[in-house]
Structures are given as structure tokens and as C-alpha cells.
Amino acid sequence: MSIPQLLTLLAMLLHIAGILAAMHAVMHTRTPQGAFAWALGLALLPYVTLIPYLYLGRSHFRGYVTLHRAHRQRLSQASLRGEQGGVPEECAQYAALSQMLGNNFHAGQQLQLLINGEAAFEAIFHAIAQAEHCILIQFFIFHDDALGRRMQQALLERAAAGVKVFALFDGIGSHALPRHYVETLRHGGVAIYPFATQRYSNRFKLNFRNHRKIVVVDGWLGFLGGLNVGDEYLGLKPPLAPWRDTHLQMSGPAVLDLQRSFAVDWHWVTGELPPIMPPRLAQGEAYSLIAATGPADPQESCSLYFTVVINAARKRLWLTTPYFVPDQAVMSALRLAVMRGVDVRVLIPVRPDHRTVFLASTLHAYDAINAGIRIYRYQPGFVHQKVILIDDESASIGSMNLDNRSFRLNFEIGALNVDRAFALDVERMLVADFALAVEVTRDEYRKAAYLRRLAMHVARLFDPIL
Structure with a gap:
């Protein structure tokens, strides 16, 4: 031939x-x-x-979906049996979320806002050092750098002390993690595995990543938010430094739902269940709902999470996200909030870490400004936090970005907290962030070169996979 x-x-x-x-x-x-x-x-x-x-493009992982839903239903039923009554009156505007997720709002939470990587990891390392029984730890990214090796050593020390340590990382998010990093942990007694929705060959699978960040120590102290384990999250890697991020420390009954989310993922990977320990009673005033969302859910739970939270706002909705690529439902909810007279502000980065997403975000920002939404670009460095402030009493912190990948393709986790004192802490934090930002005008798009505007429109064609 x-x-x-x-x-x-x-x-x-x-x-x-x-x-x-x-x-x-x-x-x-x-x-x-x-x-x-x-x-x-x-x-x-x-x-x-x-x-x-x-x-x-591959979108089915039936084995995971079947097992995931069965575990979620069983664990949710156990949770509901353990709680008396329905949604508290203070949280009534979020009743649809509680029903969709199969989780309760838990009373008595103690919450601490952890601003930026240094504060967050110091709190996490302190908690790990105090562990007596069990550590559950899950991050999208582990790096073999200074912070990653410090985390490795902290886990090895607790494992050597007889503490049971269970660790998950995402196989694609941590693609650069060398094998010896994992093997060192395993040889030291740490049970550690990569997450994937398919147990076998995963070479062609970039969708359906586990983007959750969870740490639970002895069943009662939990952490979640936007940070991963790597030096860049401490702001040590230009040009994105300083890195702006937020994590949440919580204690109280809601930590049990963090354990349950971890347990479902762990069982899929290993076929076993980690120990689920009872949380200690907390003396806090906050109500917290843990939202574990993902593409295995019957509903598009992450997109609906944003939609319900936005629709609940009556006076103020301040939102920070590294990627502003809203779908039609979320964008419509934001437009309606403006029409209700809500002060809607969105804080996004001034520097790109993914250029295609940045271009698409710039075009969506222009559309948002035309709808009356105020868009700000954070100036000092890269803003990676995922925070929502609703009116004067509610705030959400988690791993969820405002893009289709979080809405439909990634496994995410967040905490919706109803408490005036905590919301005031979040307000103070965001006021400081907005003070370091510049409000975007229509000119950012209008005065851009034609080829750059064309690139924005081309980038937006890829919204379904961004």
C-alpha cells in the first residue's frame, strides 16, 4: 500500500x-x-x-455512582435519625438545600476563620500534633516541597505514636507527586491512596476529579476550604504570590458529616470504611450545613447550591472566586438578586493561573457588569478563596469554584454557616479584601484589542469543560 x-x-x-x-x-x-x-x-x-x-468527554462511572448514592443515602438516613425536628427557623431560607443534600443544619458549632495559608496550616499542624486516635486527611493536591514534606513528617510522627492515619489525594490534581512520597508514608504506617472514579485504568480521565479539602482529627475537629498542600498556597511561588485563600476550622456535630463524606470516598478506593468517631459537643452558637456535592449526585447539586444561596440574599451578596464562569442558572440568580436591590459584588483575580479560564472569566465579568453586578479584581496577588457572604447572618466557605467544573465535573465540599458573629468575621475579612481591589468597568472589555476580545469569545465556547 x-x-x-x-x-x-x-x-x-x-x-x-x-x-x-x-x-x-x-x-x-x-x-x-x-x-x-x-x-x-x-x-x-x-x-x-x-x-x-x-x-x-467520558461522563459515566456507573460503579462509583451506584455505590456513592447507596452510601450517601444510608449515611444521610443515619444522620436524620440522630437529629430531632426539621430545619431550624434561623436556617429556613436554606431548607431546599438540606432536603437536596440529605443533611441537617447542626446547632452548636464553634467556627474559626483561617485567613491565608500560614494561619490555616499552623492550625492544621497543631491539630494533627494533638491527635490521639484518628486523622482523616484529603486534599486535591499534595506537592513534594517544603510544606508537603512538613505534612508528610507530621503524619508519620502521629502514625508512629499509634494514631490511625487515613489520607486521600486526587490522582490528577497530584499528578506530579513522586511515588517515593507516597511510599514513605505507607512504610511509616499511613494508609494513603489516590482517588479516581474508576478503580482501574484512568489514563484518559481528566473529568470527575476530587477537589475536596478535608481534615478531621479525632472525630471532633474539622477543617475545610480552598487550600491545598504546597508552597504556592503559602504565597512562596511568584508570579501568583502573595496567595490569598481562606480555610475554616470547625468543631461540633457537623464534623460528623465531614467524616461521612471522607468515608464514602475512602470506601470506593479501598473497599473498606475508616473509623467514624462521634464528635464532641460544642458550645458554639452557629448552625452549619455540610454540602458534599459532585457529579454522582442525582441533581446538579453544586450549581443548585449556588442558586439557592444567591436566591436567599435580601440585602447583600459578596462572593469571591478564582474562576468566574457562571452557568445560566447561577447567572440568572445573580441578575435577579440585583433586581431585588441586593448589593452583589464579586471578587476575582487580576492575574491568571489558567489563561483560557481567565479570558472566559473576563467576558463573563463584562456581562455581569452590564447586569448591575459589581466586579472587583484583587490587586496584591492571586485570589483563590471560595467565600460567600449572604446578608448579615450567613457565610459559606469551601472548595467550590464558580465554574462548570465545580458545578458538574468535580467532587466538592463546603460549609454553609448561619451565625451573625461568624458572618461579621467574614464581613471584616472581605472588607479588607475589597479595599485591596479595583472595581472593573466596561472599559476592560471595550478597550481591549480586537484579537483579545475574540480570544475571550473563543474561550467562552469551552465553558462546559472549564
Whole structure:
């Protein structure tokens, strides 16, 4: 067979594979927009789109979904049996969230706001050092750098002291983590595994990553938020430094739901359950709802989480996110909040860490400004925190970004807290952040060069996978 004939045959095979993949995309992609984009690209340009589809387009992980939902239902029923009454009156505006998630608002929480990496990791390391029985730790990213090795040593020390240590990291988020880092922990008595929705080959699977950040010590002290384990989260790696982020320390009954979220993921990876310890009674005043969301849920739980929280606002909605790529439901909720007279402000970065997302975010920011939403760019460094302040009594802190990847593709976790004192702490923090930000005007888009504006519109075509 001649070279031209071989190339012709190869082209035909690629087009056939593209058509088959397009049929798969039509049947299995979660949104009509995503299905149309993939199908069109695969049918017409399989040379360009076929390999990306292998990485990004697969959307079914039935084994995980079945097991995940069974565990969630069983654990939620156990939680509901342990609580008396329904949603507290103070939290009535979020009753739909409690029903969707199958979780209760827990009273008596003690909450502490941890601003930036140094404060957060000092609190986490202090808690780990005090552990007597069990540590559950889960991060999207572990790096083998100074902070990562400090975490490694802290876990090894507690394991050597007889504490049971269970650790999860995401297989793609921590793709650069060397094998010897994990093996050192295992040899030291730490049970540590990568998370993946498929137990076997995962080479072509970039979607459905576990983006959660959870630490639970002895069943009663919990941490969650936006930080991962790496030097950049301490602001030690320019050009994104200083790194602006927020974590939450909590104690009280809601920590049990952090353990349950970890247990579902751990059981999928290992086939076993970690110990679930009873939380200590706390003397706090806050109500907290733990929201563990992800693509295995029957509903698009993360997008609905944002929608319900936005719709609850009556006076003020301040929101910070590194990636502003709202879907139609969330954008509509933000528009309606403005129409209700709510002070809607969004804090986003001035510097990109992912250029395509940054371009798409810039165009969405322009649309938001036209809708009356006030957009600010944080000037000192990269803002990575995921915080929502609702009126004067509610605040959410977690791992959830305002983009489609968090809405539909990632496993996330957050805490919605109802307490005036804690909301005031969050308000003070955000007032300081906005003081270091510059409000964006329409000119950011209008005065941009034509090719840059074109790049923004092209980037927005990729919203379903950003």
C-alpha cells in the first residue's frame, strides 16, 4: 500500500472513530450545549477533537455512582435519625438545600476563620500534633516541597505514636507527586491512596476529579476550604504570590458529616470504611450545613447550591472566586438578586493561573457588569478563596469554584454557616479584601484589542469543560 493510500485509510478511520465518538457524546454528555459542541467537533474535526474527548468527554462511572448514592443515602438516613425536628427557623431560607443534600443544619458549632495559608496550616499542624486516635486527611493536591514534606513528617510522627492515619489525594490534581512520597508514608504506617472514579485504568480521565479539602482529627475537629498542600498556597511561588485563600476550622456535630463524606470516598478506593468517631459537643452558637456535592449526585447539586444561596440574599451578596464562569442558572440568580436591590459584588483575580479560564472569566465579568453586578479584581496577588457572604447572618466557605467544573465535573465540599458573629468575621475579612481591589468597568472589555476580545469569545465556547 502506497503512502497516499495509507494516509487516506487513516483519515477514513479517524472520521469513523470521530462519528462513533460523536454518537457517544450525544448519548452521554451531561448538558445539551456540551453534547452539541463535542458532536460537532468530533464529526467534522476528529483530528483535533478525538484525543481531547478521550481525556475530557467520558461522563459515566456507573460503579462509583451506584455505590456513592447507596452510601450517601444510608449515611444521610443515619444522620436524620440522630437529629430531632426539621430545619431550624434561623436556617429556613436554606431548607431546599438540606432536603437536596440529605443533611441537617447542626446547632452548636464553634467556627474559626483561617485567613491565608500560614494561619490555616499552623492550625492544621497543631491539630494533627494533638491527635490521639484518628486523622482523616484529603486534599486535591499534595506537592513534594517544603510544606508537603512538613505534612508528610507530621503524619508519620502521629502514625508512629499509634494514631490511625487515613489520607486521600486526587490522582490528577497530584499528578506530579513522586511515588517515593507516597511510599514513605505507607512504610511509616499511613494508609494513603489516590482517588479516581474508576478503580482501574484512568489514563484518559481528566473529568470527575476530587477537589475536596478535608481534615478531621479525632472525630471532633474539622477543617475545610480552598487550600491545598504546597508552597504556592503559602504565597512562596511568584508570579501568583502573595496567595490569598481562606480555610475554616470547625468543631461540633457537623464534623460528623465531614467524616461521612471522607468515608464514602475512602470506601470506593479501598473497599473498606475508616473509623467514624462521634464528635464532641460544642458550645458554639452557629448552625452549619455540610454540602458534599459532585457529579454522582442525582441533581446538579453544586450549581443548585449556588442558586439557592444567591436566591436567599435580601440585602447583600459578596462572593469571591478564582474562576468566574457562571452557568445560566447561577447567572440568572445573580441578575435577579440585583433586581431585588441586593448589593452583589464579586471578587476575582487580576492575574491568571489558567489563561483560557481567565479570558472566559473576563467576558463573563463584562456581562455581569452590564447586569448591575459589581466586579472587583484583587490587586496584591492571586485570589483563590471560595467565600460567600449572604446578608448579615450567613457565610459559606469551601472548595467550590464558580465554574462548570465545580458545578458538574468535580467532587466538592463546603460549609454553609448561619451565625451573625461568624458572618461579621467574614464581613471584616472581605472588607479588607475589597479595599485591596479595583472595581472593573466596561472599559476592560471595550478597550481591549480586537484579537483579545475574540480570544475571550473563543474561550467562552469551552465553558462546559472549564
